[in-house]
Amino acid sequence: MTERQRRSAQAEHTPDWRTLFASLARTARHPHLVKYYQSGAVAADTPLDEVPLMALDMETTGLDPKKHAILSIGLVPMNLERIRCQGSLYRVVKPPSELSSESVAFHRITHSDIEAAPPLAEVLEELLDAMAGKVMVVHYRNIERAFLDRALQHYLGEGIHFPVIDTMDLEARIHPRQKTGLLNWLLRRPPESIRLADSRRRYGLPQYQSHHALTDALATAELLQAQVATHFRTDIAVCELWR
Amino acid sequence: MQVEFIEIRDHLSRFPPFDGLDEDVLNDVAPQIEISYVRAGTDILQFGEDSHYLYYVRSGAVEIYRRNGDLYNRLTEGDIFGHFGLLRDNKVRFPARAIEDSLLYLIPDRLFKQLCDEHDSFADFVEAEGQSRLKTAVDTQAKASELMKIKVRKLVSRTPVTAPMTATIREAAGIMTQESVSSLVIVDPESGPAETSSGPAPAAQQVMVGIITDRDFRTRVVAEGLPAQTPVSEVMTGHPITMQADDSVFEAMLCMLRNNIHHLPVVHRRRPIGVINLSDIIKYESQSSLYLVNNIFNKQSIKDLTRLLPDVRATFVRMVNEEASAQMVGSAMSSIGRNFTQRLLELAEGQLGPPPVPYCFMALGSMARDEQLIVSDQDNALILDDSFVPEQHDAYFLQLATLVSDGLAACGYTYCKGGIMATNSKWRQPLKVWKNYFNNWIERPNPETLLNSSIFFDLDSVYGEAEMVESLRDLLAEKASRNEPFLAAMARNALNRTPPLGFFRTFVMEKDGEQKNVINLKRRGTAPLTDLIRVHALACGTKAQNSFERLDAIAKTKLMPPEAITRLRYALEFLTSVRIRHQAMDIDQDREPDNNIEPEMVTTAERHNLKEAFQILSNAQKFLRYRYPSLQSTRAL
Structure with missing residues (x-):
């Protein structure tokens, strides 16, 4: 990682997650969240290859956490060496009735799937247990973080904070947008797309059907392995990557 | 969940x-x-x-x-x-x-x-590495073949009509007319029933000693002007070719094809249980290769024969679609090729008159091994009686050979590029010259004669005096097995062509990792395999020509471990079946069939099996090198 990349990572004021979790464990009110924070976070200097990770993806009815809702959640446990399908979690959930589900056709979830599904409240404990002690791996953290935070505020009355490694963020750091370079301008080099499917293609990863939370979580897990294998040392401190 | x-x-x-x-x-x-x-x-x-x-x-x-x-x-x-x-x-x-x-x-x-x-x-x-995977592929295919499943006894519609060997030909003809049958089984009334428990007519309990057909009456009785009182035993075909009741219809078909016979007694052990004839099978298989063969013999000119070319291809494709085994297809196609040759010789003799001295027209290479496929050139030669005098007789045989060779070419059997044809005077010689050739090739092998050996040492009689070929085979079986330097030289030759390692994506992969777009499956697969089987067959002195039969013969010796032979059998069957399938595909899609295979046309399962088959071939070549170590130093011949 270059000095510039490191600076850009630090610019966002990433908290020290272990300290933050210790303090949140004291201030959280809902028992599910207390339990979650009590399970702690790894130390900031932990080598990445020793960090337990959990790839996470959600399908939502839209992009605005205030107006749209979670439809499904996929979780796939992993570390740098292995992605383990065993221990994965996939849940379809019923959004609160006031939130529209017009984007359903876009996903591979039908209305009847949703009608039969439990509300998120019923799977929250299971979800938080799966996340406990792990650093989450997502592609574009603003969706997963914001939607989960919003949903917990809705159901538990308080939001959630959790560390993530964002593969889109890593891809942006690896391929910084070169707006100014004269050479790039002369060559009309298009900026690299950092969407999940395009990023995967750069590492020779297979094409998957997207918009299924479990498949996308798996796709994200594979992408992180590929990114680290290609661009980073496996013992890089987790604080260099997490947000 | x-x-x-x-x-x-x-x-x-x-x-x-x-x-x-x-x-x-x-x-x-x-x-x-x-x-x-x-x-x-x-x-x-x-x-x-x-x-x-x-x-x-x-x-x-x-x-x-x-x-x-x-x-x-x-x-x-x-x-x-x-x-x-x-x-x-x-x-x-x-x-x-x-x-x-x-x-x-x-x-x-x-x-x-x-x-x-x-x-x-x-x-x-x-x-298992190779064997069991290939075995599954080969066995599944054999199972799927309907023709293989049906027993020949299913085609037997009535107990055989018999006559004792003591009957006169007039009595025999009377029985045939009365029973309206075209063949009569001749039995020995002295042979008693061996199995008293079973209850068919006593005649059927007796041992069969011969058969006589309508055609025999025409050719052997009427044409020869024999008296009506002649005992039937004098004109019957003694020790006729028979099928066991549990043999498959397909085997019966091949047997008729191969021997060009129209009546086939079916026996249970040695007791006749019925006779099937050509039309029984044709009724059963309206488009069968037998029908084709019958047609070959009805044609009156080369021009008429050439019109059968589409039928030959159709028969081939049909057998492939019915998932006949490679051995079955090879045998049927060789028989058809043989029948074309026989008919052409009949026509040639009709045109040129009877031969001045006895001769034998012999097939070499794949036809002799019963392994001919749809893409084949003609490899043939003439053995002439030792009374042959070139100045007096050769003009006749040159004409004969030319008529046959041109006829075969017109029927789709292309001229041999190496000139291995009876039209070449070197390969139109009296028996004693042939014996000299064979002796020389065995005693003093050189690159040219080794090439000859690999072609001429698969030999079979197609027409004429079969004993001539038989005596050459005797010589070969006798001499080759004892001549270690010759065998070593043959072994060295058999290692010239090697298989690739396998496939990778749309490429054929060589052992050094090089990738190619296409593979000739004959040159890189079946041919080196038959070459090495020939070496072992010559070493064990068998007279078998067919590669599978040669493997049977090798198995009886301690030359190779039985598993190795089983593996070779599967590899040969599989490699040939892939060649066959791809040729049938070519015909189906209106392409000229060849031996080339493009990797993109090979299914994943086929790739795995081909890889295993190549591996078996490669191991067998290693074994050959080990068996004849002298060739290490002289490999670059």
């Missing part, structure tokens, strides 16, 4: 051995998989280390090596590795290295063993 990994399940379901598993099973397998991304150049498995996974290449490419570092295989999407170690002691046998950035699926040991235990197709695929 079971989590569904659709992408993983669907991908597995497209590749062997997972393609043979039910969706339920795959739904259970997918969530137990582990995944790992490896960069190009990463060592995935190292020799001797512990291994607890079956590896599946989801994307990228991986090379597998032998312990000595030789490339063993290059794998890509959908291929598996690591199973050899799991099946033995969980130690890595074949090291593996990623040669491209690769995504691997890892199937845990416990699940792998469960799949092997519960699914035979899975176990068959992963278990």
